[in-house]
Amino acid sequence: MAISEPDRTDPATIQRSPSTRFHGILFDRSDVPAGDTAASSDAFADLHLDDVIAAITDGRTAYDLTPFFAAPLDDIATISFRHDVFRDLDGTPLLSCVRAFVRQMRVMRDHLGHATKSYYRYEQERWFLDAVDLYCDAVGVLARDLAEAEPRSSGFIGLRGYLTSYVDSPGFSQLVDETRQLKAALDAIRYRLNIAGNRITVSPYGDEPDYSADVLQTFEKFKQGAVSPRQFGVSSWQDMNHVEAAILDRVARLYPEIFASLDEYFTRHQGFPDSGVIRFDREVHFYIAYLEHVERFRSAGLAFCYPLVSDRSKEIRGTAVFDLALAAILVREQREIVTNDFHLEDPERIFVVSGPNQGGKTTFARTIGQLHHLARIGVPVPGSSASLALVDRIFTHFEREENLQNLSGKLEDDLRRIHEIIERATPRSLLVMNESFSSTTVSDSLFLNKAVMRQIIERDLICVTVTFLDELASFGPTTVSMVSTVEPDDLARRTFRIVRQPADGLAYAWAIAEKYQLAYTDVKRRVLR
Numbered sequence: 001m002a003i004s005e006p007d008r009t010d011p012a013t014i015q016r017s018p019s020t021r022f023h024g025i026l027f028d029r030s031d032v033p034a035g036d037t038a039a040s041s042d043a044f045a046d047l048h049l050d051d052v053i054a055a056i057t058d059g060r061t062a063y064d065l066t067p068f069f070a071a072p073l074d075d076i077a078t079i080s081f082r083h084d085v086f087r088d089l090d091g092t093p094l095l096s097c098v099r100a101f102v103r104q105m106r107v108m109r110d111h112l113g114h115a116t117k118s119y120y121r122y123e124q125e126r127w128f129l130d131a132v133d134l135y136c137d138a139v140g141v142l143a144r145d146l147a148e149a150e151p152r153s154s155g156f157i158g159l160r161g162y163l164t165s166y167v168d169s170p171g172f173s174q175l176v177d178e179t180r181q182l183k184a185a186l187d188a189i190r191y192r193l194n195i196a197g198n199r200i201t202v203s204p205y206g207d208e209p210d211y212s213a214d215v216l217q218t219f220e221k222f223k224q225g226a227v228s229p230r231q232f233g234v235s236s237w238q239d240m241n242h243v244e245a246a247i248l249d250r251v252a253r254l255y256p257e258i259f260a261s262l263d264e265y266f267t268r269h270q271g272f273p274d275s276g277v278i279r280f281d282r283e284v285h286f287y288i289a290y291l292e293h294v295e296r297f298r299s300a301g302l303a304f305c306y307p308l309v310s311d312r313s314k315e316i317r318g319t320a321v322f323d324l325a326l327a328a329i330l331v332r333e334q335r336e337i338v339t340n341d342f343h344l345e346d347p348e349r350i351f352v353v354s355g356p357n358q359g360g361k362t363t364f365a366r367t368i369g370q371l372h373h374l375a376r377i378g379v380p381v382p383g384s385s386a387s388l389a390l391v392d393r394i395f396t397h398f399e400r401e402e403n404l405q406n407l408s409g410k411l412e413d414d415l416r417r418i419h420e421i422i423e424r425a426t427p428r429s430l431l432v433m434n435e436s437f438s439s440t441t442v443s444d445s446l447f448l449n450k451a452v453m454r455q456i457i458e459r460d461l462i463c464v465t466v467t468f469l470d471e472l473a474s475f476g477p478t479t480v481s482m483v484s485t486v487e488p489d490d491l492a493r494r495t496f497r498i499v500r501q502p503a504d505g506l507a508y509a510w511a512i513a514e515k516y517q518l519a520y521t522d523v524k525r526r527v528l529r
Contacts, residue, residue, distance in 0.1 A: 022162035022276045025155045025283045028081040046396035047369040048325035055328055056293045063285045072376030076311055082378030083306050084153035089287055097145035104138040105281045120245040125266040132272050136176045143167045185258045191251050202250035290379050300331045307375045307386035314389050317343035321383035323367045338496040348480050350463040352473040354503045355484030360496035362434050365464045369432045392428040395421045399435050410439045422455045433465040470503035
């Protein structure tokens with residue numbers, strides 16, 4: 001089969017990007033402002049966001065998605081941009097089209113990897129040729145699918161225009177034609193092997209008869225009844241051995257023009273993938289990975305929503321929200337997941353969460369921290385509805401075990417950490433505190449917490465603090481009391497529901513009773529022993 005002579009102009013014309021501007025599927029423009037990197041590592045660990053991101057990105061190491069889920073945005077427009085892209089994919093046929101594209105691109109990269117590892121020249125070049133063919137097909141099909149899907153998000157509309165311009169460009173069309181012609185020429189090659197002992201002779205195929213039918217007819221008389229067909233799996237990744245490579249070298253001598261074209265093709269098209277296509281292939285996994293993670297919870301009856309995010313208002317609320325890290329464990333164990341509601345209205349800024357231990361207080365505080373981080377990266381959040389603030393930083397002050405290598409005591413370390421947080425916080429920051437200063441006496445802890453509360457109010461921070469000090473719940477008009485509840489008929493049984501109501505004054509009593517094993521369940525166990 002004849003192969004058309006390729007254009008000998010600058011090779012860059014083959015990989016030439018289209019003129020349509022495309023900034024990727026994560027950002028609507030190139031100068032998007034970024035927020036502070038997701039908070040400190042301590043905050044990530046305290047809020048279990050490291051576990052959440054690890055679960056979302058599991059199995060996608062090659063795409064390096066963690067920075068996308070860790071780095072927040074400081075721009076409402078880009079958050080809305082991502083919400084619109086999610087809506088184009090969430091439960092729509094377009095998601096299947098994009099998944100098919102990334103699967104084929106993954107196979108394409110596997111082919112390129114195999115080409116890199118191949119020892120024999122023509123084997124390497126054939127893997128490369130097939131990789132280019134897969135790439136061209138994947139891009140062409142995605143461009144057609146986007147034209148038929150009619151997306152609404154500016155992200156996919158921009159991608160559609162970019163791909164349309166790209167696939168219609170002379171460079172891409174030439175790449176497709178040249179790839180198909182070369183594959184057809186290689187597939188049309190026929191040759192004959194003459195095997196005599198340890199000697200193999202390769203010669204042109206001369207229309208010799210095919211004896212397959214004669215062989216089958218000869219053995220037909222030995223057939224005993226119907227025979228079930230058997231399929232034997234042969235790995236398509238099998239490397240050539242030295243005998244096969246030697247045969248192929250002889251075949252290349254029989255068809256020098258075709259194999260010379262293959263050599264030239266391999267050299268000229270090394271940079272064939274378009275940078276915009278490759279960028280989309282990586283970035284779209286941000287959406288696919290998150291939606292696949294969300295589906296695990298939706299299958300368990302839990303809701304996700306697109307939050308209203310504001311950079312002006314500090315009034316926040318959430319309905320049927322839950323801790324994403326804890327829910328992953330409970331779903332896996334097929335256990336019930338308790339959801340909660342919350343809201344802050346001006347001038348309220350601080351949730352003071354009290355109640356018995358092991359009642360869900362810390363989980364509730366983590367949930368609010370998680371929600372605000374997820375809102376900052378532009379993804380759906382756990383809950384049936386949510387209105388959240390676009391915070392610039394998320395700080396946490398959780399109890400730490402005493403470090404014996406640290407010459408300062410536990411209380412001093414707590415004070416240093418909260419001082420650093422207060423110094424760095426702005427009126428747009430979120431602070432999540434959990435049992436701060438619990439290592440000291442009740443009076444000292446109350447004194448220190450009140451001092452910190454004054455600083456929080458002065459800086460106008462949004463704050464969630466978990467405490468056994470009920471006095472903090474009525475600190476002022478900016479504070480809201482939230483209480484973890486128990487079953488009315490069984491005070492030892494937690495409901496894990498956190499409700500907005502005045503503190504009952506029993507939180508510290510619960511803490512003391514449980515510390516000295518004087519709770520109802522402890523006493524009952526000893527009595528019945």
